Amino acid sequence: MLTGKVAVITGAGRGIGKAIALQFVQQGSKVVVNYRSSVKQVEELLDSIRNAGGEAIAVQADVSNEADAKRLIEEAVKQYGRLDILVNNAGITKDNLLMRMTEQEFDSVLDTNLKGTFFCTKYAATVMLKQRCGKIINISSVVGLMGNVGQANYAASKAGVIGMSKAVARELASRGITVNVVAPGFIETDMTEQLSDKVKEATITNIPLKRYGVAEEVAGAVGFLASEAANYITGQVLQVDGGLAM
Ligand SMILES: NC(=O)c1ccc[n+]([C@@H]2O[C@H](COP(=O)([O-])OP(=O)(O)OC[C@H]3O[C@@H](n4cnc5c(N)ncnc54)[C@H](OP(=O)(O)O)[C@@H]3O)[C@@H](O)[C@H]2O)c1
Numbered sequence: 001m002l003t004g005k006v007a008v009i010t011g012a013g014r015g016i017g018k019a020i021a022l023q024f025v026q027q028g029s030k031v032v033v034n035y036r037s038s039v040k041q042v043e044e045l046l047d048s049i050r051n052a053g054g055e056a057i058a059v060q061a062d063v064s065n066e067a068d069a070k071r072l073i074e075e076a077v078k079q080y081g082r083l084d085i086l087v088n089n090a091g092i093t094k095d096n097l098l099m100r101m102t103e104q105e106f107d108s109v110l111d112t113n114l115k116g117t118f119f120c121t122k123y124a125a126t127v128m129l130k131q132r133c134g135k136i137i138n139i140s141s142v143v144g145l146m147g148n149v150g151q152a153n154y155a156a157s158k159a160g161v162i163g164m165s166k167a168v169a170r171e172l173a174s175r176g177i178t179v180n181v182v183a184p185g186f187i188e189t190d191m192t193e194q195l196s197d198k199v200k201e202a203t204i205t206n207i208p209l210k211r212y213g214v215a216e217e218v219a220g221a222v223g224f225l226a227s228e229a230a231n232y233i234t235g236q237v238l239q240v241d242g243g244l245a246m
Pocket residue numbers: 010011012013014015016017034035036037038039061062063064088089090091092112116139140141142183184185186187188189190191192
């Protein structure tokens with residue numbers, strides 16, 4: 001489905017980003033794996049991709065830093081000559097109740113989740129506008145739609161990603177570039193591993209499918225939006241949440 005395409009995936013050393021990278025490679029895409037600090041995981045990921053006959057490079061970059069985000073896109077184009085797909089997946093949480101949340105906790109989450117998505121989208125769009133085609137998929141969260149106790153910073157960043165994606169979808173549509181959002185619910189990764197068993201049980205009660213999702217289930221939705229089957233879809237939010245936020 002993605003034969004010959006070139007994809008940049010941010011925060012792809014582990015979790016959902018890693019599952020997206022593996023699925024894209026299986027579908028024939030060349031993949032640029034971005035990471036911030038997961039050196040060992042990325043080395044293992046590149047080995048398994050190359051052993052399976054896939055093509056991938058890794059680029060260390062902190063997406064919240066504009067110069068890093070610019071260099072990430074430049075290195076992808078230098079290596080593979082074009083850029084067809086950008087997945088803005090890198091994200092962090094720094095949970096705290098409103099009255100205890102510090103400016104640093106608020107800013108750092110906004111800087112990575114929202115500003116990082118802005119920087120990478122801006123520099124990827126420069127390349128895609130010249131090509132007159134491209135697909136951008138931004139990973140938000142159901143928390144950006146519903147809110148969540150202790151996540152004022154995270155909810156703001158993920159709601160921001162949805163609003164920004166719709167604005168950019170309108171700006172880029174005339175040049176054949178689509179921009180869509182995938183909003184996962186609770187997915188089994190390091191991010192949700194931090195939650196207590198009590199919180200996990202409480203959240204499962206509210207999920208109609210009665211379980212957490214797995215990273216591969218999010219990757220499936222991203223793969224669809226990155227494929228030609230989704231050519232006429234832009235500015236949409238696809239929830240992968242077991243029915244949590246319907
Ligand atoms: N898990 C869930 O339940 C869930 C639900 C809804 C939405 N999401 C979203 O899905 C995305 C992936 O989450 P996950 O569950 O896979 O989380 P994760 O396992 O904690 O992985 C987060 C990834 O983001 C990368 N990252 C963080 N800050 C970065 C930065 N400044 N620059 C570059 N990369 C950075 C990390 O890279 P390093 O390891 O190299 O630092 C890591 O690869 C996030 O946007 C998250 O908000 C997750």
